[in-house]
Amino acid sequence: MDLGKIFLLALLVNNIVVMRFIALCSYIGMTSDLGQSLGMGYAVTFVTVLATAATWPIYHYVLVPLNLTFLQILIFILVIASLVQLVEFYLKKNVPGLYTAMGIYLPLITTNCAILAVTFENISFKYNFIQSIAYSVGVSLGYLLAMVLLAGIRERIKTSPVPKFLQGTPILFMATALIGVAFMGFAGLVK
């Protein structure tokens, strides 16, 4: 499969949030403010690509030769958790500008399902290294897109007359359902 196709499928057709329901906690919790959702989106993109670059070689060059593939879940989560820590230290010391932009979101994303899901799927879809990177970029930009979309809609919801039984969180899911209907229009995009 060529890279462009993998990227578009991950970004739009199978958008990780609105079509596949992964990473919903942060999607609902972090979108009350546009700036916040952008920061979270950047941080997730950054870490997802890094995590893919770290876990793919570990799986194929360490776990497979040693016959330890059943430890996949345990190893991957530890690798991602320590990677996030290291990135945080590095950014704080060397790239303070980037750290202020997304630093506070880094500890939060250790348990972001999107990152872990991408690393598992790279293995189970049998992608090679380059394809895995393309897939992780597509998925995480799809996450960023969904975050920004909902953050924008929430700004409008604040000043709109919402039916009483939908006030609060129900209206967010209702809006997401409508975004999902719109995203289904991308289904024929990639043949």
Place this chain on the structure above:
Amino acid sequence: MKKLYSIFKQGIIFENPLLMLMIGLCSAIAVTSNVSNGIGMGLAMTFVLLFSEIIISLFRKLIPSMIRIPIFIIVIAAFTTIVDLVMKAYFPDLSKSMGVFIPLIVVNCIIMGRVEAFASKQNLPSVIADALGMGLGYTWVLIGLAAVRELLGNGTLAGIQIMPASYQPILFFILPPGGFFVFSLFISFNLWLKKRMEVSARNKELAAKKEAA
């Protein structure tokens, strides 16, 4: 006993992890396009929650608080691996249709949240009550969501034809947007139920006070 029951009760409606606390949502909407997936996911999740809470409650005095989070993650990951392997061995179809969501139990915020907020501070009996209550709260929502979606979207329940053959399935409910739609109505219903129960509890209290006076 009464205390245990009240802990158990919390998770089902008042602090329902999905509908009130809004955590652990991913798996809940994703696997509920049919009832058997919902039951399978609910049981898997309850199993991991129960055993992680038990282990952490037993060792809570030995775990140094500085490194508690990594320890919690390792315990949870171990039980998730058990569930994943058991599912793959004995229920291959179910495991395939749930795909990545079984390994994702490890980062399910419900488990991490309960372990951190509850199991690391409480003794064994209340921890078991809490895990079962939360697990049941999670499972009933999953089964409820799945029942609505499968019945309307496919005309079946757990694969058995329920609706008459002339029923035209509303495909919307099986598709991803339908999941969000039904979930939104479930939250709305639970909020209404909670408010009603609170009002009736307050009325009872007032009546008791009046009688006493």
